[in-house]
Amino acid sequence: MRVLVVEDEKKTASFVRKALQAEGFAVDVCHDGEAALAAAAATPFDVLVLDIMLPGRDGLSVLRQLRERKSTTPVLLLSARGEVNERVEGLNSGADDYLPKPFELAELVARVRALTRRSTENKLTTLRVADLTLDTLTHKAQRGGATIELTVREYRLLEFLMRSAGRPCGRMMILEKVWDYDFDPGTNLVDVYIRRVREKIDAGFEPKLLYTVRGSGYILKEAQ
Amino acid sequence: MTIRTRLSLWYASIMFIALMVMGVLLYYQLVIEPREEAHHHHHHERDEEPVDPDVFEDVTSIVLSCGIPAALLAVAGGWWLMKKSLAPIASLTRATEKITAQNLGERLARTHNGDELDRLTEVFNSMLARLDDSFNRIREFTLHASHELKTPLTVLRGETETALRENSLSAAEHDRAVSQLDELNRLTRIVDGLTLLAKADAGQVSLNLETIRLDELVRDNFADLQILAEPHGVEVMLAACEEVSVRGDRHRLRQLLLNLADNAVKYNQPQGSVTMSLRRSGNAADFFITNTGAGIPPEILPRVFDRFYRGDAAHGNAVDGCGLGLSIAQWIVSAHGGKIQIASEPLKQTIVTVQLPTA
Numbered sequence: 281m282r283v284l285v286v287e288d289e290k291k292t293a294s295f296v297r298k299a300l301q302a303e304g305f306a307v308d309v310c311h312d313g314e315a316a317l318a319a320a321a322a323t324p325f326d327v328l329v330l331d332i333m334l335p336g337r338d339g340l341s342v343l344r345q346l347r348e349r350k351s352t353t354p355v356l357l358l359s360a361r362g363e364v365n366e367r368v369e370g371l372n373s374g375a376d377d378y379l380p381k382p383f384e385l386a387e388l389v390a391r392v393r394a395l396t397r398r399s400t401e402n403k404l405t406t407l408r409v410a411d412l413t414l415d416t417l418t419h420k421a422q423r424g425g426a427t428i429e430l431t432v433r434e435y436r437l438l439e440f441l442m443r444s445a446g447r448p449c450g451r452m453m454i455l456e457k458v459w460d461y462d463f464d465p466g467t468n469l470v471d472v473y474i475r476r477v478r479e480k481i482d483a484g485f486e487p488k489l490l491y492t493v494r495g496s497g498y499i500l501k502e503a504q
Numbered sequence: 505m506t507i508r509t510r511l512s513l514w515y516a517s518i519m520f521i522a523l524m525v526m527g528v529l530l531y532y533q534l535v536i537e538p539r540e541e542a543h544h545h546h547h548h549e550r551d552e553e554p555v556d557p558d559v560f561e562d563v564t565s566i567v568l569s570c571g572i573p574a575a576l577l578a579v580a581g582g583w584w585l586m587k588k589s590l591a592p593i594a595s596l597t598r599a600t601e602k603i604t605a606q607n608l609g610e611r612l613a614r615t616h617n618g619d620e621l622d623r624l625t626e627v628f629n630s631m632l633a634r635l636d637d638s639f640n641r642i643r644e645f646t647l648h649a650s651h652e653l654k655t656p657l658t659v660l661r662g663e664t665e666t667a668l669r670e671n672s673l674s675a676a677e678h679d680r681a682v683s684q685l686d687e688l689n690r691l692t693r694i695v696d697g698l699t700l701l702a703k704a705d706a707g708q709v710s711l712n713l714e715t716i717r718l719d720e721l722v723r724d725n726f727a728d729l730q731i732l733a734e735p736h737g738v739e740v741m742l743a744a745c746e747e748v749s750v751r752g753d754r755h756r757l758r759q760l761l762l763n764l765a766d767n768a769v770k771y772n773q774p775q776g777s778v779t780m781s782l783r784r785s786g787n788a789a790d791f792f793i794t795n796t797g798a799g800i801p802p803e804i805l806p807r808v809f810d811r812f813y814r815g816d817a818a819h820g821n822a823v824d825g826c827g828l829g830l831s832i833a834q835w836i837v838s839a840h841g842g843k844i845q846i847a848s849e850p851l852k853q854t855i856v857t858v859q860l861p862t863a
Contacts, residue, residue, distance in 0.1 A: 289655055295662040302669060360654040365710060382658035382692050385665040433727060462755050466693050466826060467766045472731050 281396050282306045284325040286316040286342065287358065288334050296329065299385045300392060313337030317345055325353050327395045329388070332359040332370070340373055347374035354395035358383070367462065379452075386497045387450030394447065407442040409489055410502045412481055414442050421481070428480050433458070437473055438481070441490070441500040448493040474498055508586045515582045519575040527567040535559050592621040600628065608636035646702040653695050661688045690826065697828035701811065704835050711753040711839055715863045718757070718789050719745045722782045725761040732769045733778060743781040748789040749863040752840050760836040761791075763829050764856055768795035771854070784862065791858040799850040808846055809834045 283300055287293040288311045297307045308323070310316050313334045320328065328346075332339035343355055357370045360381040367378045377391050407414040412423045419435050421428040430438060436458045441449060451470045455461040459469070478490045487503040538559075592615065599612045611629045615622045667673060668681050703709045726742045733740045750757075768778040776796035783790045800808060807813045812827040830846075837844040842860035 289659070291659045292655070292662060295659070295666045298666055299662075299669065360651060360658070380696075381654050382661045382688075382695075385662055385669070431727070433731075461758065461762075463759050464693060464696060465759065465762050465766065466829070467732060467762065469728060469732060469762075472735060476731070 281326045282308070282323070283327045283329060283392060284316065284319055284323070285309045285329045286311075286313070286334065286339065287329070287331045288312060289331075292331075295385070296388065299389055300329075303389050303393065305392070311335075313339065313342045316342050320346060320351065320353065321349075327392050328353050328355045329392065330355055330357055330375075332357055332361065332366070340370065343370070343373050343375055356388075356391055356395060358388075384450055384452070384497075386448055386493055387452050390444075390448045390450045390453055390497060394444065394453075397447070407439065407445075409442055409445045409500055410487065411485075412442075412489060414438060423481055423485055430477075430480065433473065434477050434480070438477055441477075441498065444500070446499070446501045448497045448499040450497040454498070508583070508590055511586055512579065512583050516575075516579050519578055523567065523571045523575055526571055527563065530566060531560070531563045534563055592625075596621070596625060596628070603632065605639060608632060608639055640706075643702060643706045646698065647706060650695050650699040650702055653691075654699075657688065657692060657695060661685070661692070664688060693826040694828065697826050697832060701828065701831060701835060704839070709839075711756060713751050713753060715749050716752050716754055716757065717747070718750050718752075718791070718860070719747050719782055721754070721757055721761060722780065722791065725758065725765055726780055728762060729765040729769070729778060729780065732766060733772075736769055736772060736776075737774050738769055738772050739775075739777040741777065741779045743779050743792075745780075745782045746784045748782065748784040750789055750840070750860045751863045752860070756836045756839070760833050760858070763833050764793050764858075767829060768793050768854075768856075771795065772797040787862050789860045789862055791860070792855060794853055794855045796853050799852060799854050800846070800848040801850055802848075805846065805848060809844075 281304070283305045285293055285296050285300070285307060287296065287309070290311070293309045293311065297309055300307045308319060308325070310319050311334075313336055316328075316330070316334075317337075319325075330339045330342060334342070337345075339357060339359075343357070346353065346355070354376040355374065357375045357378045358381055359366055359370070359378070367380075370378045376395055379388060379391060405416050407416065412421070414421045414435075416439060419430070421430055421435070421438060437454065440454065440457050452464060454470050455465070474490065474492075482488045482490055489500055489502065491499050491501065493499050596612060603610065611632060612625050614625045614629070664681050664685050668678065668685070673681060700709070722745055723742070726740070726745075729740050765778070765780075772778065772795050778796075779792075779794045781790075781792045809830050811831045814827055834844055837858055837860070840860055842858060844859075845857045846854065847857070848854040
């Protein structure tokens with residue numbers, strides 16, 4: 281998996297590269313829009329991490345140019361402007377995801393990983409992680425043969441975690457996908473819900489499936 | 505007393521005095537002078553011819569029948585004249601009253617006829633222009649400041665997280681890094697809130713308006729409230745949730761509701777309670793959220809919507825928050841053309857009322 285990081289702020293580019301490399305990605309970095317277009321034309325990348333504010337040609341213009349060239353490479357936009365409307369503008373210009381600065385590294389990594397899996401995302405109606413199953417048609421969850429009662433929100437959270445099984449999910453990402461919030465509410469809503477879901481799917485069962493990722497998120501996986 | 509009333513009273517007094525003078529002169533001319541002449545011409549005849557009482561009555565009736573209507577006409581004319589000449593002041597007053605920090609860009613209409621009032625309007629307008637300029641500078645400063653903070657904040661946060669991930673820290677360093685990350689998260693929320701408000705002030709945030717069933721949002725929010733309240737042992741109730749639709753931005757209204765619900769839990773007491781209700785009254789949707797707890801002292805109450813304002817009570821309680829929650833809530837409500845109010849009885853309860861116009 282090869283990622284191109286386009287970010288003019290050198291320190292930010294550096295720790296983003298380190299974090300992605302630590303997750304097993306091959307990472308190329310460039311610092312302006314023209315270089316990004318040249319690099320993207322020369323090498324097929326799996327994901328582009330693109331800052332909007334770049335010297336010269338800005339990120340949105342790079343994105344439009346890429347899409348004009350019929351490139352379908354998934355693009356994650358980064359922005360320090362943090363305008364509510366910018367997100368919509370970015371997605372309309374062909375971006376696949378948008379992350380406002382300052383972001384959590386785990387959040388960024390989780391989103392990049394989600395984008396690499398995007399094309400292969402399954403449309404299964406029965407999700408399975410170890411002996412935990414979730415039927416997305418009937419909204420029924422079962423573990424070890426026992427039925428687990430879930431509220432609507434708990435179901436959506438579990439579905440999201442199971443669809444992302446094996447990948448860490450950042451808090452903002454969960455708020456976005458499960459709650460459809462485009463803002464950081466500054467509450468511990470996600471943590472409280474995770475605790476409840478964990479009680480329902482992990483209490484009394486082995487192995488444990490739902491883990492906290494240090495720093496900023498959660499992961500549902502079979503224990504190694 | 506308005507200038508118009510005062511001038512009219514003066515005017516009426518002057519008319520009255522003029523009338524008196526006219527009466528006296530008339531009397532002198534019609535009564536005293538003819539008598540003196542008669543006295544002069546007929547001094548051989550019998551003196552002490554009595555004054556003809558009819559003449560005196562004539563004078564009085566002339567003064568009354570001609571003078572008083574003339575005086576009334578003059579006063580009425582003056583009243584009308586003053587109304588006409590003072591009207592620009594009244595409209596200037598009305599226009600000035602409407603000016604707040606939000607519409608400093610507007611200017612008062614000028615007549616360009618070069619009179620004193622036009623000159624006054626011009627001076628007002630240039631004062632507004634200077635004020636507008638200063639306000640814009642402050643807004644721009646806040647906006648730029650919050651943007652400028654984001655890059656170093658991104659770097660700090662990223663590097664702290666990287667250090668934590670690399671597992672090369674000692675236990676003490678690790679704890680320090682985790683605590684720094686907490687503070688960085690807080691700082692991020694502050695900067696985010698500040699950016700939002702600065703943009704809202706500059707009119708750069710556009711609401712994505714649609715017709716929204718507010719009762720559905722409230723029910724949804726109530727579900728989150730239940731979850732948020734549970735770890736605190738706080739009881740929650742939904743007293744009413746009447747069907748009502750508003751024109752609004754779904755994300756911002758949900759942000760508002762969550763913010764208020766979160767406050768109601770945070771500033772509560774163990775074994776306390778939170779009650780929500782949504783009612784329709786006429787052309788308004790009335791939303792209430794009441795919580796038990798320490799409450800807000802009356803001297804602090806008028807300032808709770810101020811940015812970064814924190815009462816001593818909040819400091820003492822060490823409640824986590826960015827200090828902008830209620831300012832953002834207030835912005836969301838006013839951007840939707842509604843009203844938000846907060847009332848509190850210390851040690852008993854705090855009530856937040858939100859009124860939004862229905863769709």
